[in-house]
Amino acid sequence: MDNTTTLLGLLGTGASYGYDLKSRYDRWFGLKKPLAFGQVYTTLTRLMRNGWIVAIGAEAGAGPERKRYGITPAGRARVLEWIFTPEVPSETLQSDLFAKTIIALLLGDDAGRLLDLQRSRHMARMRELTNEKRGAGLAVVLACDHALFHIEADLRWIDLTAARLSQLQAEVKK
Amino acid sequence: MNKVETISMSARAPENGSAPLLSARGLRLAFGLTEALRGIDLDCHAGEIIAVTGPSGSGKSTLLHVLAGVLVPDEGTVDYDTVRLTDLDEAGRSRLRLDKFGFVFQYGQLLPDLNAVDNVTIPLLLAGVKRREARRRADAWLDRLGLGECSRKLPGQLSGGQAQRVAIARALATKPTLLFTDEPTGSLDSLAAETVMLALTEAARDANTAVILTTHDPRTAAYADREVVVRDGQITIGGAYG
Numbered sequence: 497m498d499n500t501t502t503l504l505g506l507l508g509t510g511a512s513y514g515y516d517l518k519s520r521y522d523r524w525f526g527l528k529k530p531l532a533f534g535q536v537y538t539t540l541t542r543l544m545r546n547g548w549i550v551a552i553g554a555e556a557g558a559g560p561e562r563k564r565y566g567i568t569p570a571g572r573a574r575v576l577e578w579i580f581t582p583e584v585p586s587e588t589l590q591s592d593l594f595a596k597t598i599i600a601l602l603l604g605d606d607a608g609r610l611l612d613l614q615r616s617r618h619m620a621r622m623r624e625l626t627n628e629k630r631g632a633g634l635a636v637v638l639a640c641d642h643a644l645f646h647i648e649a650d651l652r653w654i655d656l657t658a659a660r661l662s663q664l665q666a667e668v669k670k
Numbered sequence: 671m672n673k674v675e676t677i678s679m680s681a682r683a684p685e686n687g688s689a690p691l692l693s694a695r696g697l698r699l700a701f702g703l704t705e706a707l708r709g710i711d712l713d714c715h716a717g718e719i720i721a722v723t724g725p726s727g728s729g730k731s732t733l734l735h736v737l738a739g740v741l742v743p744d745e746g747t748v749d750y751d752t753v754r755l756t757d758l759d760e761a762g763r764s765r766l767r768l769d770k771f772g773f774v775f776q777y778g779q780l781l782p783d784l785n786a787v788d789n790v791t792i793p794l795l796l797a798g799v800k801r802r803e804a805r806r807r808a809d810a811w812l813d814r815l816g817l818g819e820c821s822r823k824l825p826g827q828l829s830g831g832q833a834q835r836v837a838i839a840r841a842l843a844t845k846p847t848l849l850f851t852d853e854p855t856g857s858l859d860s861l862a863a864e865t866v867m868l869a870l871t872e873a874a875r876d877a878n879t880a881v882i883l884t885t886h887d888p889r890t891a892a893y894a895d896r897e898v899v900v901r902d903g904q905i906t907i908g909g910a911y912g
């Protein structure tokens with residue numbers, strides 16, 4: 497999953513120290529594997545270089561853990577672009593979609609819309625694969641079937657998440 | 671008899687600009703306090719295959735019935751070609767359904783005492799086709815849907831998938847311009863569902879029949895040219911012009 501943009505998205509809810517940012521990340525996305533401190537700071541440096549965040553309120557020369565980081569308008573625009581650009585259907589999509597959904601809810605962006613856009617992208621791919629099967633040999637048909645079942649699994653997750661969105665919204669607000 | 675002869679559009683979703691075959695605007699319908707449809711706009715072009723999907727209870731079947739003139743909306747209009755369906759009385763709507771529309775539903779649609787080929791022959795006779803010719807066409811339809819072996823069987827002797835294909839043959843035999851089908855693969859396993867959808871979409875394309883179907887199953891929906899998603903009585907994806 498895209499850790500960089502996810503961290504940027506979390507900063508969208510308000511300026512934060514690196515340590516707090518890590519805790520907020522771990523609450524939603526670190527269940528299996530918490531983020532390493534080193535990774536937080538290398539990511540923040542990269543985000544700063546891109547002009548998506550700025551360091552605020554620390555004296556010159558202070559170490560990175562003494563600084564607070566805040567998102568810039570360009571950074572916020574980058575988050576929106578990320579949220580509303582559907583992903584190419586793949587077998588490891590769930591973590592990205594989950595991250596986008598949580599960030600969208602945290603920022604008050606339209607999480608339902610991002611799920612709808614992704615659903616359309618998935619259905620379009622399913623239609624392509626279904627058309628490929630018409631009149632094809634069995635080897636092609638079976639390969640397409642395999643791809644179809646995987647995409648369908650994502651799609652069912654998308655539908656279920658859409659149906660649970662208000663419940664998830666309440667949880668995010670806690 | 672051949673109502674589609676005058677329409678020579680491609681079976682694919684047409685270019686923007688051509689007039690839709692069926693056009694619904696602002697559809698609302700409540701059952702008591704339940705608002706089943708809450709402002710729906712939808713166009714279907716000649717030969718187009720549309721899948722209506724969405725959660726259970728979102729209003730898919732209700733929408734299908736309103737589009738087909740089976741249910742009358744509280745508000746909004748449905749235009750079929752140049753006819754305003756929502757202004758017709760029950761007799762007018764029923765005549766239109768008989769002349770132009772085909773229907774395939776999940777259960778109980780075949781006449782149980784008639785064999786497969788007779789079930790397909792009946793609507794042709796009703797449409798005024800001579801007995802012999804009707805019989806010949808019914809046999810041809812069953813063959814094309816892979817049911818040649820089953821033509822003398824009674825509905826009770828057919829599997830669910832076979833019965834569904836007979837129902838498709840019956841619905842398409844009169845070459846309707848528009849076929850409505852509610853959960854056509856609802857009770858079928860994956861392979862039977864595929865056989866039915868392949869047969870349905872290919873036969874509909876050949877006859878240039880437009881299809882509006884509802885389904886829970888993404889794989890069934892993937893046979894359509896486009897998908898319309900209904901949530902809480904509103905279309906969230908794929909509205910009027912797709």
Ligand SMILES: Nc1ncnc2c1ncn2[C@@H]1O[C@H](COP(=O)(O)OP(=O)(O)OP(=O)(O)O)[C@@H](O)[C@H]1O
Nearest residue numbers: 701704705706724725726727728729730731732733
């Ligand atoms: N004849 C009726 N009388 C009262 N309420 C109805 C009637 N038909 C449908 N409803 C209600 O309208 C809403 C939409 O129902 P509809 O059957 O259109 O949903 P659906 O999307 O087809 O669901 P499913 O996927 O379960 O078939 C539901 O809340 C349902 O309870």
Ligand SMILES: [Mg+2]
Nearest residue numbers: 730731732884
């Ligand atoms: Mg229904």
